Amino acid sequence: MNIAEALKEMTDRLGAASVESSALDAEVLLAHSLGVERYRLLVDRTAPVDPVKLSSCRRLVARRCAGEPVAYITGRKEFYSLEFLVTPDVLIPRPETELLVDMALYYAAPGAGLLDLGTGSGAIAVAVRKNREDIKVSASDISAAALRIARRNCRRIMGDMPIVFRIGDLFSPFEGKRFDVIASNPPYVDPALKPTLQREIRFEPEHALFADDHGRAVLRRIVISAEAYLRPGGIVLLEIGHDMRDFILEAGARAGYVVSVLNDLAGCPRVALLKR
Structure with missing residues (x-):
């Protein structure tokens, strides 16, 4: 599975769970799992996804589907152009x-x-x-x-x-x-x-x-x-x-x-x- 396919899967899962910002949250969680900036998801959209990292992302998406905020899942939140641990x-x-x-x-x-x-x-x-x-x-x-x-x-x-x-x-x-x-x-x-x-x-x-x-x-x-x-x-x-x-x-x-x-x-x- 490549990055574009993984991103679609995560977006669809989040959308099915009635997560309003499903596309954005899917990008954030996939980028976090891969350890890359979000823009790399577009640049490297055809690159294959490591199966271990894909499994990790699926677990994070499951947490988000259950309602847990993205900030708690990633442990990070931007505020006033600064990154805070949360x-x-x-x-x-x-x-x-x-x-x-x-x-x-x-x-x-x-x-x-x-x-x-x-x-x-x-x-x-x-x-x-x-x-x-x-x-x-x-x-x-x-x-x-x-x-x-x-x-x-x-x-x-x-x-x-x-x-x-x-x-x-x-x-x-x-x-x-x-x-x-x-x-x-x-x-x-x-x-x-x-x-x-x-x-x-x-x-x-x-x-x-x-x-x-x-x-x-x-x-x-x-x-x-x-x-x-x-x-x-x-x-x-x-x-x-x-x-x-x-x-x-x-x-x-x-x-x-x-x-x-x-x-x-x-x-x-x-x-x-x-x-x-």
Whole structure:
């Protein structure tokens, strides 16, 4: 069997399992199994496929047919043009979150201190520090397993450890510290929506996805607590759900902030900016 034939087989299998991105996922998984870049599948489309690697790819496709996300199967996910290691211990970085990084890079003054709450894979913290070496980045997460992944990503992408990672719930590891920018992509999905979500979601860590009070509990805690950790003139950047514009405007105003909400490329409310 050559590459073109193998690619068709994998695409057909994924399509039969109702995987929406069957062609793309087949390319990613076959390229991963062969240890090549995706473009080589086209360039070498008539080349024979090693039977051992073909069997390996079929096993990966079976996992994808069962709903497991491609990022967990390959152990990799691109975010902000950087490749991050991901495991089921961390949320898979989403393209929508890149807007939060954009805003952090824009608003952070030279030499600013930034705190990333609930860092997970370290995507936000590492992307900010990689693009702005002057920013002093710290990050927290309640999961020791997640912090291990974040530290590995930091080392892989930047060598030495220019980011301070600490385990704990939100602000707790940084008592007495103040920052110019507080950023977070916290859990904000309503647990009541679990039955309606894509099947891939069930593979991701629930504590990084779901929050009480219709998904608002953690966001509310951050808004209420942030003042004690902000330097004068500091800002808070929060990723929010598409239906949370009114909530974050009200919660921020009650805490004494001026709040603005930016939409993502799909036109959905995505990042809230809170400042005094």
